[in-house]
Amino acid sequence: MSKPVLGAALSIKSIPAHRDWLLERQRDLEIQDFFRADLLDGDWRSAASEIKQMLSGHTGRLGIHGPFWGFKIDSHDPLIRQAVTKRLLQGLDAAEFLGATQMVIHSPFTTWDHNNLDLYPDARGNLVERVKATLAEVIARAETIGCEIVIENIEDKDPRDRVRLAKALESSEVRVSLDTGHANYAHVSTGAPPVDYYVETAGDMLTHVHLQDTDGFADRHWAPGEGNIPWVAVFRALGRLNSNPRLILELRNHDDVRAGAAHLAALGLAE
Numbered sequence: 001m002s003k004p005v006l007g008a009a010l011s012i013k014s015i016p017a018h019r020d021w022l023l024e025r026q027r028d029l030e031i032q033d034f035f036r037a038d039l040l041d042g043d044w045r046s047a048a049s050e051i052k053q054m055l056s057g058h059t060g061r062l063g064i065h066g067p068f069w070g071f072k073i074d075s076h077d078p079l080i081r082q083a084v085t086k087r088l089l090q091g092l093d094a095a096e097f098l099g100a101t102q103m104v105i106h107s108p109f110t111t112w113d114h115n116n117l118d119l120y121p122d123a124r125g126n127l128v129e130r131v132k133a134t135l136a137e138v139i140a141r142a143e144t145i146g147c148e149i150v151i152e153n154i155e156d157k158d159p160r161d162r163v164r165l166a167k168a169l170e171s172s173e174v175r176v177s178l179d180t181g182h183a184n185y186a187h188v189s190t191g192a193p194p195v196d197y198y199v200e201t202a203g204d205m206l207t208h209v210h211l212q213d214t215d216g217f218a219d220r221h222w223a224p225g226e227g228n229i230p231w232v233a234v235f236r237a238l239g240r241l242n243s244n245p246r247l248i249l250e251l252r253n254h255d256d257v258r259a260g261a262a263h264l265a266a267l268g269l270a271e
């Protein structure tokens with residue numbers, strides 16, 4: 001049985017150092033420049049054009065990390081929701097220009113939500129409606145250009161919340177992402193389930209994974225093998241999926257990408 005092929009999250013500065021590694025197996029790539037507001041409000045087309053030149057010959061699946069700094073997708077304030085919609089549409093502009101077919105956005109669920117949302121009978125439904133109001137135009141655009149939106153866990157303590165939200169948005173272009181380090185933080189520091197439970201809960205709604213290791217205390221973005229995530233259990237759960245998620249090494253130090261990949265390969269889990 002063939003092993004999954006790893007990809008990476010890289011920036012315009014780090015792509016050249018890993019270009020040969022990407023092309024060797026036509027690995028999936030996530031561009032990490034277009035979540036920056038300053039770039040989206042500036043000459044992002046020049047940066048995107050430079051990236052396209054760097055990736056000449058690359059036929060792996062391409063995605064971007066969408067904007068997320070300074071906002072949540074479930075804001076109560078209509079003016080803030082308008083700003084969030086604008087930022088995410090800017091992200092999709094960059095995705096379309098690049099030919100990217102996936103954009104990562106952040107989950108709205110917090111640890112506070114886990115303990116307080118059920119105080120009021122309408123709170124969960126109202127959260128979904130606020131997200132729908134924020135994302136309606138974004139999802140319509142994503143469907144038009146064929147760019148899947150994946151919702152990444154941040155503070156999510158219950159892995160079911162994000163999956164239910166994605167399903168409630170009722171679009172074939174909305175699925176979920178898993179960040180293994182965020183899940184491990186939630187497990188160790190807030191009492192959430194282990195990382196592999198997040199995989200099992202999402203099932204085939206899971207189409208994107210950020211692979212990073214942590215100690216469960218902070219969002220380390222260490223290379224696999226440097227923290228305490230049980231990678232064998234995680235990949236065993238991933239192996240039961242039919243959704244073929246993009247497995248993206250998202251590391252604080254992009255120089256560690258190949259070392260992290262080598263660790264998972266040495267465990268016999270991926271290539």
